[in-house]
Structures are given as structure tokens and as C-alpha cells.
Amino acid sequence: xxxxxxxxxxxxxxxxxxxxxxxxxxxxxxxxxxxxxxxxxxxxxxxxxxxxxxxxxxxxxxxxxxxxxxxxxxxxxxxxxxxxxxxxxxxxxxxxxxxxxxxxxxxxxxxxxxxxxxxxxxxxxxxxxxxxxxxxxxxxxxxxxxxxxxxxxxxxxxxxxxxxxxxxxxxxxxxxxxxxxxxxxxxxxxxxxxxxxxxxxxxxxxxxxxxxxxxxxxxxxxxxxxxxxxxxxxxxxxxxxxxxxxxxxxxxxxxxxxxxxxxxxxxxxxxxxxxxxxxxxxxxxxxxxxxxxxxxxxxxxxxxxxxxxxxxxxxxxx
Amino acid sequence: xxxxxxxxxxxxxxxxxxxxxxxxxxxxxxxxxxxxxxxxxxxxxxxxxxxxxxxxxxxxxxxxxxxxxxxxxxxxxxxxxxxxxxxxxxxxxxxxxxxxxxxxxxxxxxxxxxxxxxxxxxxxxxxxxxxxxxxxxxxxxxxxxxxxxxxxxxxxxxxxxxxxxxxxxxxxxxxxxxxxxxxxxxxxxxxxxxxxxxxxxxxxxxxxxxxxxxxxxxxxxxxxxxxxxxxxxxxxxxxxxxxxxxxx
Ligand SMILES: Cc1cc2nc3c(=O)[nH]c(=O)nc-3n(C[C@H](O)[C@H](O)[C@H](O)COP(=O)(O)OP(=O)(O)OC[C@H]3O[C@@H](n4cnc5c(N)ncnc54)[C@H](O)[C@@H]3O)c2cc1C
Ligand SMILES: Nc1ncnc2c1ncn2[C@@H]1O[C@H](COP(=O)(O)O)[C@@H](O)[C@H]1O
Numbered sequence: 001x002x003x004x005x006x007x008x009x010x011x012x013x014x015x016x017x018x019x020x021x022x023x024x025x026x027x028x029x030x031x032x033x034x035x036x037x038x039x040x041x042x043x044x045x046x047x048x049x050x051x052x053x054x055x056x057x058x059x060x061x062x063x064x065x066x067x068x069x070x071x072x073x074x075x076x077x078x079x080x081x082x083x084x085x086x087x088x089x090x091x092x093x094x095x096x097x098x099x100x101x102x103x104x105x106x107x108x109x110x111x112x113x114x115x116x117x118x119x120x121x122x123x124x125x126x127x128x129x130x131x132x133x134x135x136x137x138x139x140x141x142x143x144x145x146x147x148x149x150x151x152x153x154x155x156x157x158x159x160x161x162x163x164x165x166x167x168x169x170x171x172x173x174x175x176x177x178x179x180x181x182x183x184x185x186x187x188x189x190x191x192x193x194x195x196x197x198x199x200x201x202x203x204x205x206x207x208x209x210x211x212x213x214x215x216x217x218x219x220x221x222x223x224x225x226x227x228x229x230x231x232x233x234x235x236x237x238x239x240x241x242x243x244x245x246x247x248x249x250x251x252x253x254x255x256x257x258x259x260x261x262x263x264x265x266x267x268x269x270x271x272x273x274x275x276x277x278x279x280x281x282x283x284x285x286x287x288x289x290x291x292x293x294x295x296x297x298x299x300x301x302x303x304x305x306x307x308x309x310x311x312x313x314x315x316x317x318x
Numbered sequence: 319x320x321x322x323x324x325x326x327x328x329x330x331x332x333x334x335x336x337x338x339x340x341x342x343x344x345x346x347x348x349x350x351x352x353x354x355x356x357x358x359x360x361x362x363x364x365x366x367x368x369x370x371x372x373x374x375x376x377x378x379x380x381x382x383x384x385x386x387x388x389x390x391x392x393x394x395x396x397x398x399x400x401x402x403x404x405x406x407x408x409x410x411x412x413x414x415x416x417x418x419x420x421x422x423x424x425x426x427x428x429x430x431x432x433x434x435x436x437x438x439x440x441x442x443x444x445x446x447x448x449x450x451x452x453x454x455x456x457x458x459x460x461x462x463x464x465x466x467x468x469x470x471x472x473x474x475x476x477x478x479x480x481x482x483x484x485x486x487x488x489x490x491x492x493x494x495x496x497x498x499x500x501x502x503x504x505x506x507x508x509x510x511x512x513x514x515x516x517x518x519x520x521x522x523x524x525x526x527x528x529x530x531x532x533x534x535x536x537x538x539x540x541x542x543x544x545x546x547x548x549x550x551x552x553x554x555x556x557x558x559x560x561x562x563x564x565x566x
Contacts, residue, residue, distance in 0.1 A: 100444070
């Protein structure tokens with residue numbers, strides 16, 4: 001018996017959310033008094049997982065590109081061979097794509113958007129977000145097999161001492177009728193899903209020509225850029241940057257909102273970010289009620305100064 | 319082509335979320351319910367398929383009679399018929415099993431669901447339906463083109479997008495991008511009149527079991543006051559973010 005963690009990597013590098021999944025898996029395994037097994041794909045060395053509590057790594061090399069159906073099938077095979085009744089995944093687009101398929105394959109109860117360790121083991125009860133971050137639900141799983149997808153940055157990274165054994169696992173192959181034709185992904189940019197810091201701009205920035213300072217601020221902070229819905233509806237920024245209740249969810253450690261009023265639909269999607277900073281010229285903007293830190297001021301004055309000062313700060317603290 | 323659009327009946331995005339019965343139930347008092355936004359994009363995409371290449375559109379919702387006005391709205395937008403599966407939508411798996419039963423019974427080439435519903439945000443029904451009905455599955459679908467049985471779809475991935483080729487039968491988890499906000503159809507008077515005459519069939523559920531249940535809800539702790547920093551003193555903001563919040 002072990003807890004199985006699905007570990008995502010990109011070009012042989014473990015994703016931070018995967019280390020968080022491992023940390024979380026280890027903490028549950030401690031509660032249950034069992035080990036942690038990790039499933040990885042196309043890794044030659046994943047020994048770093050040992051320092052996040054993983055005891056055993058099962059690596060699959062049979063497939064080069066992500067395919068939800070095939071991955072779900074291979075994860076199922078590893079879960080069965082390891083006798084795992086609990087599988088933990090991240091909240092990445094890929095994890096959320098394959099998790100429901102895995103739930104059917106394993107006949108498991110699945111809960112997504114989990115934000116904390118179980119507060120009960122019998123009945124197994126976990127806290128997750130509901131109503132797009134406007135509330136939490138304590139959800140019981142009454143199936144004997146369970147799958148949890150963990151919200152980004154909700155648990156954090158927890159190191160422990162240990163070594164993970166590594167072995168290649170050769171699953172029985174399956175095929176899929178969904179084939180990738182092409183992938184269009186900026187490799188030099190941090191994605192909103194993976195970012196620790198997100199810098200977001202709203203209609204207060206007046207037009208797309210003013211996004212240079214948003215991008216520069218993001219670059220200084222190693223942040224992803226995002227925007228409010230009207231900004232993407234107006235075509236100032238791509239739809240993929242639209243965050244909020246009907247856009248992408250943001251669960252970063254730091255969210256900086258510039259020229260965004262803080263409408264309920266915007267807040268719903270970004271509420272699970274830990275620290276929120278608001279820069280807005282209107283002291284009455286509703287966003288100030290949801291923020292941790294705020295500057296009442298004109299973005300066109302504040303942001304360039306902030307960029308300069310942060311550059312100096314980064315240079316001193318490098 | 320037979321298209322099924324799955325409609326989740328959800329609180330409007332401006333709704334205040336409150337709970338009753340000792341925080342075990344969502345308080346629907348005064349809450350306006352709407353078609354789940356992700357499903358609205360899917361419904362309009364289905365309309366385009368119907369108008370350009372011919373298709374029949376069925377909309378379906380799992381739930382009590384309170385979901386019927388939402389289904390009528392979908393009929394007024396242009397769906398041909400509606401089905402309500404008369405059982406409580408207890409969790410994702412219950413809904414997925416109920417939907418799959420109807421899909422297998424009636425046969426659909428394309429099932430359009432949403433990436434997630436904005437109430438419980440499970441993000442699980444479309445994938446489960448695909449697995450249960452043995453259909454191809456594309457999640458986070460932002461573009462869908464169908465030519466015969468060949469499908470080209472684009473899926474949003476973290477940090478970009480992926481173009482996929484697949485075939486019918488297909489289930490998608492759709493979202494904005496399938497069509498744009500400005501493309502969304504609003505029911506007109508004629509649509510509303512016609513919707514009254516279109517069939518809305520109520521089916522008994524198959525009594526699918528749930529795997530999970532929400533035992534209690536909680537609202538986020540009230541937020542402390544914002545710390546305001548003068549725009550003349552940006553060093554102070556950097557200091558707070560570094561030393562107090564420890565995020566930079
Ligand atoms: C069904 C539905 C779903 C929605 N989903 C989403 C969603 O997912 N995400 C989302 O973001 N919105 C969503 N919305 C829209 C939402 O209600 C708001 O309209 C939107 O968030 C407002 O965007 P904004 O703050 O950029 O623009 P505005 O509301 O126009 O606010 C602009 C702000 O900029 C400030 N400002 C102006 N000039 C300056 C300056 N020089 N310097 C600094 N500040 C300045 C103003 O004081 C103001 O607060 C949704 C709406 C509906 C009906
Ligand atoms: N009760 C329901 N009836 C019909 N379709 C539903 C229902 N609940 C969810 N769906 C569909 O599944 C999608 C994802 O929902 P969920 O898995 O609940 O986040 C929704 O956008 C709908 O298309």
C-alpha cells in the first residue's frame with residue numbers, strides 16, 4: 001500500500017507544483033502510516049523527489065507526448081501494481097484533463113481543488129474550494145479509492161530527508177484517437193498556472209500600447225502577465241491571459257492588480273492568491289477591500305517607479 | 319450530426335454565496351440561476367454547427383424542476399429539444415453516470431459540456447462522461463471544427479495551446495474561445511415563443527450512486543484591512559512585500 005503521486009515535469013525538469021504534490025502526498029502518507037510512490041514520465045533522474053518524501057519512483061518511458069487517455073491508463077496500471085488507494089495530482093491543465101478519466105478507470109471518488117490535508121480520515125474528508133473561491137466545502141469521499149487534485153500553492157513545499165529508489169515501469173500499451181498536431185507555447189514565459197507572482201492589468205491602463213510597463217514589471221519579478229475580462233474582450237491582450245471566475249484561476253503567492261476595479265467576478269478567480277497588491281487611482285475601488293497592500297495612485301506614475309526600485313532591490317538581493 | 323449540450327444550472331456570477339441548515343446547504347434564497355457560462359459558449363458553438371452543416375441540438379440537465387427555466391432559455395436560444403433527468407445532481411460521478419445513460423440510449427455524435435461549472439467547479443463531468451461512453455475527449459477546448467467524422471480541436475494548455483486531431487464520437491469540455499463573448503446569443507421574443515412549443519422531456523434517473531458529498535461549507539475568513547502605502551513611498555511597499563509578506 002502506498003500513496004501514489006503523479007509527478008509532472010517539463011523537459012526533464014520537475015515542476016514546482018509536482019514537488020508540492022509530493023510534499024502533500026508525504027504528509028498524508030504519514031497520517032496513514034504508509035509510503036509514497038511517484039509516477040514520472042520520461043525522466044532519467046528524479047532523485048530530487050526523495051527530499052520531498054517520495055520513497056519509490058516508477059518512471060514510464062513509453063510515451064513522449066502528453067495524452068490524457070494514455071496517461072490515465074498508465075497511472076492506473078501503476079496504482080494497481082502498487083496497490084495504491086489514494087492518488088494525488090496537481091491542478092495543472094493536464095492533471096485536470098486526465099483525473100476524471102483516471103477516476104472512472106479506478107472506480108475512485110475524485111475531489112478537485114483541494115486546499116488542505118484531510119481533516120478526517122474516517123470518513124475521509126478534505127477541504128476544497130467551491131463557488132469559484134467564494135467558499136470552501138468539506139467534502140467526504142465514501143469510495144474506497146480516492147483521487148485528489150491539489151490547488152497550486154495551497155500546501156507549499158515541505159522537505160524531508162530520504163532517498164527515492166528509481167525504476168522504469170513498462171506498462172501494457174494503449175492507444176488513443178486524440179493526436180497532437182502542434183503545440184504553441186512560449187517557452188521563455190512563465191504561465192499563469194505555474195507562476196509564483198502574477199502581474200495583472202485592467203481597463204485602467206487605457207489601451208494595449210501601455211502594456212510595456214506591465215510586461216517589464218512582470219519580467220523584473222519573474223512573473224506571469226494576466227488581465228481582466230474586458231481587456232481580453234477588447235482584444236488588448238490574448239484570451240489566455242483573462243483571469244477571474246470565467247477565465248483562468250490564479251493561485252499565486254503574489255498577485256499585483258493594476259487598474260482593475262475588483263468586480264466580484266474578477267475577485268472570485270484570484271481570491272486564492274496569498275498576497276494581493278492593488279494599484280488604483282480611485283480610493284473607492286472595491287479591490288482595496290480584498291487587498292493586502294494598496295497604493296492609491298496613477299498607474300502611469302506608480303508602475304515605472306516600482307519597476308526602477310524593484311530592479312535596485314533585486315540587484316542588491318541577488 | 320446529433321449534438322448534446324450539457325447544461326449546468328448555476329448561480330449567476332454576481333451571487334452572494336451563503337449557506338443554511340448549519341452550513342450544510344447552499345442558500346438559494348434570492349439567487350438568480352443562469353446557464354453555466356462555459357455551457358453558454360458551447361451552446362452557441364452548437365448553433366453554428368447546426369446552421370453551417372446541419373445538426374440537431376438536444377440540451378440536457380440533471381436536476382429538479384427548478385432547472386427547467388434554464389433549459390427553456392437554452393431552447394429559446396435555439397436548441398431543438400430538452401431533456402431533464404429528474405434526480406438530484408449529488409456529485410460529478412452521479413451526473414456523469416446519468417448523462418452517460420441517456421447518451422448511450424439515444425446516441426449522440428458530439429457531446430458538448432463545459433470545462434467546469436462555476437458552482438462546485440468540479441471540472442469532472444465531461445471527462446467522466448467520455449470515459450463512461452468510450453468517446454474521445456478534449457478538455458479546455460477553445461476551437462472545434464468538424465469535417466465528416468474528422469475533428470480538429472484546439473485545447474488550452476498551461477502557457478499556450480495545442481492543436482489536436484481526433485474523431486467522433488467526441489466529448490468536449492468547452493470554454494470561452496469556442497465562440498467569443500460577443501457571439502453569444504440572447505433569446506429574442508420569437509425564440510422565447512418557439513421555446514414554449516419545443517419538447518422538454520423529463521426522464522427518471524437511473525439512481526446512480528454518489529462517491530462524494532459536501533458535508534459542510536465555510537466562507538473564507540473576513541479579510542483584514544488593506545495596508546495602504548503612499549505613492550511617494552514605494553520603498554515601503556517593497557520592504558513590506560519582502561520582510562512582512564515574504565513574497566519577493
Ligand atoms: C458573467 C460575467 C462573467 C465575468 N467574468 C469575469 C472574469 O472572469 N474576470 C474579470 O476580470 N471580469 C469578469 N467579469 C467582468 C467584471 O464584472 C468587470 O466588469 C471587470 O472585471 C472590470 O474590469 P476592469 O477592472 O479591468 O475595468 P473597470 O471596471 O473599468 O475598472 C478600471 C479600474 O481602473 C482604475 N483606473 C483608471 N485609470 C487608472 C490609472 N491611471 N491608474 C490606476 N488605476 C486606474 C479605475 O479606478 C477602475 O477601478 C464578468 C462579468 C460577467 C457579467
Ligand atoms: N447537473 C448537470 N446537468 C447537466 N450537465 C452538467 C451538470 N453538472 C455539470 N454538467 C456539465 O459538466 C460541465 C462541468 O461541470 P463540473 O464537472 O460540475 O465542473 C458543466 O459545464 C456542464 O456542461
